Amino acid sequence: MLRLAWRNVWRNRRRSLINVAAMGFGLAAIMFGQSLLISLQGQLIEKATGSITGHVRVQRSDVDESKFPDKFMADPEPAGRLLDQDPRIAVWGRRIHLTGLVSSPNASLGALICAVEPHKEKRLTDMSTYIKEGTYLDPNGKGIVMGRKIAGRLDVRLGEKVVIMAQAADGSMGAEAFRVVGIHQTGSESFDGQIVWLPLKAMQEMLGRPGQANQLAARVKDIDLAEAVALDIDQRLPPGNIRAISWKKIDREIIGIQAFQNGILTVVLVIVFMIVALGILNTQLMSLFERVREFGVLMAIGARPRWIVRLILAESLVLGSVGALLGLVVGAVLIGHFGRHGLHLPVGEAFSYFLPFPSVIYMIPAWRMHAFACVSVFVITLLASLPPALRAGRLKPAEALRHV
Amino acid sequence: MSSLVEVKGVHKIYPGGSKVAALRGVDLKIERGEFSALAGPSGSGKSTLLNLIGTLDRPTKGTVSYDGHVVSTLDADPLSDFRLRSLGFVFQAYNLIPVLTAVENVEYPLVLQNADPKERRALAHEALKWVGLTEYAERRPDLLSGGQQQRVAVARAIVTRPSLVLADEPTANLDSKTGAQLLDLMEGLNRDHGITFLFSSHDGAVLERARRVVRLQDGELKADEVRAR
Numbered sequence: 327m328l329r330l331a332w333r334n335v336w337r338n339r340r341r342s343l344i345n346v347a348a349m350g351f352g353l354a355a356i357m358f359g360q361s362l363l364i365s366l367q368g369q370l371i372e373k374a375t376g377s378i379t380g381h382v383r384v385q386r387s388d389v390d391e392s393k394f395p396d397k398f399m400a401d402p403e404p405a406g407r408l409l410d411q412d413p414r415i416a417v418w419g420r421r422i423h424l425t426g427l428v429s430s431p432n433a434s435l436g437a438l439i440c441a442v443e444p445h446k447e448k449r450l451t452d453m454s455t456y457i458k459e460g461t462y463l464d465p466n467g468k469g470i471v472m473g474r475k476i477a478g479r480l481d482v483r484l485g486e487k488v489v490i491m492a493q494a495a496d497g498s499m500g501a502e503a504f505r506v507v508g509i510h511q512t513g514s515e516s517f518d519g520q521i522v523w524l525p526l527k528a529m530q531e532m533l534g535r536p537g538q539a540n541q542l543a544a545r546v547k548d549i550d551l552a553e554a555v556a557l558d559i560d561q562r563l564p565p566g567n568i569r570a571i572s573w574k575k576i577d578r579e580i581i582g583i584q585a586f587q588n589g590i591l592t593v594v595l596v597i598v599f600m601i602v603a604l605g606i607l608n609t610q611l612m613s614l615f616e617r618v619r620e621f622g623v624l625m626a627i628g629a630r631p632r633w634i635v636r637l638i639l640a641e642s643l644v645l646g647s648v649g650a651l652l653g654l655v656v657g658a659v660l661i662g663h664f665g666r667h668g669l670h671l672p673v674g675e676a677f678s679y680f681l682p683f684p685s686v687i688y689m690i691p692a693w694r695m696h697a698f699a700c701v702s703v704f705v706i707t708l709l710a711s712l713p714p715a716l717r718a719g720r721l722k723p724a725e726a727l728r729h730v
Numbered sequence: 731m732s733s734l735v736e737v738k739g740v741h742k743i744y745p746g747g748s749k750v751a752a753l754r755g756v757d758l759k760i761e762r763g764e765f766s767a768l769a770g771p772s773g774s775g776k777s778t779l780l781n782l783i784g785t786l787d788r789p790t791k792g793t794v795s796y797d798g799h800v801v802s803t804l805d806a807d808p809l810s811d812f813r814l815r816s817l818g819f820v821f822q823a824y825n826l827i828p829v830l831t832a833v834e835n836v837e838y839p840l841v842l843q844n845a846d847p848k849e850r851r852a853l854a855h856e857a858l859k860w861v862g863l864t865e866y867a868e869r870r871p872d873l874l875s876g877g878q879q880q881r882v883a884v885a886r887a888i889v890t891r892p893s894l895v896l897a898d899e900p901t902a903n904l905d906s907k908t909g910a911q912l913l914d915l916m917e918g919l920n921r922d923h924g925i926t927f928l929f930s931s932h933d934g935a936v937l938e939r940a941r942r943v944v945r946l947q948d949g950e951l952k953a954d955e956v957r958a959r
């Protein structure tokens with residue numbers, strides 16, 4: 327049957343090729359879209375968690391905004407021990423993130439002050455890799471790292487001093503001079519123009535909060551485990567107003583963007599599948615009308631009606647297989663090419679206002695999604711050919727043989 | 731002993747506005763080994779009767795039996811199986827499957843029977859040998875003449891060793907010489923292999939070759955002539 331189906335498909339070579347091309351390029355387009363989306367989302371998550379958020383955070387549960395936990399944990403050490411004991415965690419560090427004032431002899435600016443444990447932060451985030459001048463922070467020093475834009479606005483250069491002011495534990499304004507030891511350039515307006523980085527120890531001293539932090543940020547070995555790790559840690563935290571949450575509860579806008587993008591992809595997917603389905607339906611209907619007499623002959627020589635149905639479905643399967651194969655090859659080549667050479671996307675520039683986001687996306691395959699698309703093409707192909715197949719199966723041999 | 735085919739009180743009325751009565755109470759018996767023809771002008775009901783005997787259509791009234799068993803009331807699947815094992819068809823327009831070679835066309839009923847691939851290929855070659863087309867086995871129909879295509883159709887009809895081969899105007903699309911050759915072939919198969927043939931024609935020269943001619947007119951059986959040869 328497959329031999330006959332194969333030959334029947336190529337009986338009208340041009341029509342079949344158009345159909346196969348429509349299916350193939352449709353599938354390739356879907357694969358490309360899936361890969362682009364996965365790459366983009368992966369990059370977005372990696373940059374958001376890898377630049378500032380971390381995968382799991384322990385912080386006060388009564389903060390107004392999870393992204394900026396400005397309330398201090400009086401004793402973060404029990405939570406720290408839990409993070410230490412969890413083998414799924416690659417690294418964790420104490421942090422103080424606060425809004426404050428950065429002043430130079432020439433200007434004063436409001437900024438997000440991020441005090442970190444430098445040796446841990448180097449593994450927790452990739453900010454140290456963006457240093458363009460000077461060095462990263464010394465844990466015991468009084469250096470400050472800032473973006474090129476904020477340095478420009480403050481009119482300070484490497485080696486010059488700035489004063490940091492923020493509210494201390496007793497309610498007074500804590501102030502301390504820090505020397506600029508590093509200038510970074512991430513390409514992000516927020517990071518380069520609104521954030522400064524200090525050693526945690528110096529910040530604790532300045533605020534009169536020795537040993538305190540307002541967040542513990544952790545990087546897990548597998549980001550897919552972040553949610554489970556956060557849940558486990560949260561359940562084991564001592565009673566009080568501290569909780570552990572994953573990046574998904576902190577960077578909620580990314581989840582929103584993901585949902586939006588997935589929604590658009592689904593709509594595109596449905597449209598492409600409908601085009602494929604209509605193409606198959608059209609081909610098989612035309613093929614049916616052209617071959618009514620032939621089906622009559624097959625029935626006359628003893629083919630059962632369901633055999634005719636199966637023959638038409640087999641022809642669709644052949645079309646679907648060739649189309650899917652073409653789609654897989656074209657899609658894989660496209661993804662492979664842009665995986666190696668990258669794809670320049672203006673969307674990178676849009677994201678880079680908020681994050682150090684590259685404008686070149688290196689595409690990665692999303693095999694599970696591609697497999698789903700492939701299977702869908704098969705299913706759609708079979709479903710679309712079912713009406714003509716059933717119609718052919720209902721033909722009466724004598725009438726079919728009279729068909730001109 | 732029952733006849734190979736028994737048509738009893740068969741009527742065929744085609745539905746529609748005018749409700750054309752193509753057959754009106756036809757009774758007919760076909761015995762094993764016959765080489766018979768249905769004769770009559772266009773519209774006399776030859777093809778309709780052939781279709782009913784071939785179980786390609788169902789009578790409005792009456793029955794068609796093979797070996798004493800009524801087949802005209804069988805469901806679609808058993809009817810297909812019956813045709814597959816017991817009947818062979820030769821059509822006026824050859825009706826070979828254009829994408830298959832001659833031997834594949836001949837082999838196809840055996841494919842439907844799920845016969846062993848080697849065995850069915852051997853039987854197909856044998857059938858092609860019987861019709862004198864061994865050297866054309868691998869050609870597709872479009873590379874065969876009309877006469878050759880009709881010989882392939884005959885080979886396809888006999889490959890399953892059916893009880894009866896039905897041929898609807900088998901020579902109508904052939905020139906007289908090729909038509910005569912085809913009749914020679916069918917006659918030889920009937921004589922040498924005992925295959926029963928029932929064919930329709932309105933061509934006097936063709937009817938001359940039949941040993942029995944059943945004449946139809948306006949859907950009724952008008953004459954049943956048996957000739958000694």
